[in-house]
Amino acid sequence: MKIKSLMIAMIASVAVVLGTSSCSSNNDDEPEAPVATQVAGSYTGNEVIMVDNEESSNDTKTYEITKTSDMTVDMTVPEWGMGMMTIPSFSVKNISLTKSGNSITGKLASYSGTVKNAKGEEKAYTVSDVTLMFSDKTVVATYSLKYGNMPFLMMATFTGNRK
Numbered sequence: 263m264k265i266k267s268l269m270i271a272m273i274a275s276v277a278v279v280l281g282t283s284s285c286s287s288n289n290d291d292e293p294e295a296p297v298a299t300q301v302a303g304s305y306t307g308n309e310v311i312m313v314d315n316e317e318s319s320n321d322t323k324t325y326e327i328t329k330t331s332d333m334t335v336d337m338t339v340p341e342w343g344m345g346m347m348t349i350p351s352f353s354v355k356n357i358s359l360t361k362s363g364n365s366i367t368g369k370l371a372s373y374s375g376t377v378k379n380a381k382g383e384e385k386a387y388t389v390s391d392v393t394l395m396f397s398d399k400t401v402v403a404t405y406s407l408k409y410g411n412m413p414f415l416m417m418a419t420f421t422g423n424r425k
Contacts, residue, residue, distance in 0.1 A: 296332035297359045301366055301396045303327060307422025311342060314414055319343065325403065325420055327394075333359050335368060337394070337403065339418075349409050350377045354389045368394030385410040399424040 304324055311319040319342055326338040337354045352375060357368040370392040376384050392405040403420040 296329070297361050297366055298329035298332055298335050301327055301359070301368075301394075301401070302329040302335065303424045305401050305420075305422030305424050307401075307420060309342065309418060309420045312417040312419075318416070323420065323422075325401070325422060327401070330356060335359060335394075337392075348380060349387075349407075350379055350385075352377050352387055352389075354392055354405070357392060357394060359394075364397065366394075366396040368392070368396075379410075 304326055306322065306324045309319065309321055309323040309325075310317060321342065323340045323342070325340065328336045328338070330336050334356050337357060339352055339354065341348055341351045343349050354370065354373045355375075356373070357370045359366055359368045361367075370389075372388060372390045373392070374386065374388045376386050379385050387410070388408045390406045390408075393403070395402045400421070400423050403418070403422075405418050407416045407418060409416070
């Protein structure tokens with residue numbers, strides 16, 4: 263009888279210990295945030311504009327990356343240039359994202375839109391060969407821009423860190 267009572271007590275003790283212990287506190291079971299959520303934000307850094315293979319501008323700028331769906335973002339490019347050669351801020355919409363390991367890449371072949379210049383005139387623009395490369399809190403954005411009736415393409419490279 264003593265052995266039977268001892269066995270029942272041991273089984274009850276093991277059950278209590280196992281029942282009150284918990285799994286580790288890591289978050290492996292939590293779903294990962296959507297890719298676009300991981301990269302959305304304001305990025306401040308260096309923007310270099312090349313015109314006809316010559317550096318036209320090299321300034322500190324802030325680009326905005328906005329989530330539009332789980333796998334797409336919009337990019338807002340700040341105005342650049344000076345005086346009559348100022349190009350107003352413009353958007354590049356629906357950049358598709360892909361994720362491989364810790365790297366997230368965005369690609370878009372072409373996007374066209376219109377903006378108003380300082381005189382209030384509508385100007386057409388086309389952005390092509392858009393590439394975004396995200397790593398940790400850094401983005402590298404490259405693209406070509408055709409603005410209004412300008413006879414040449416402008417090549418832009420932006421490297422920034424998220425605030």
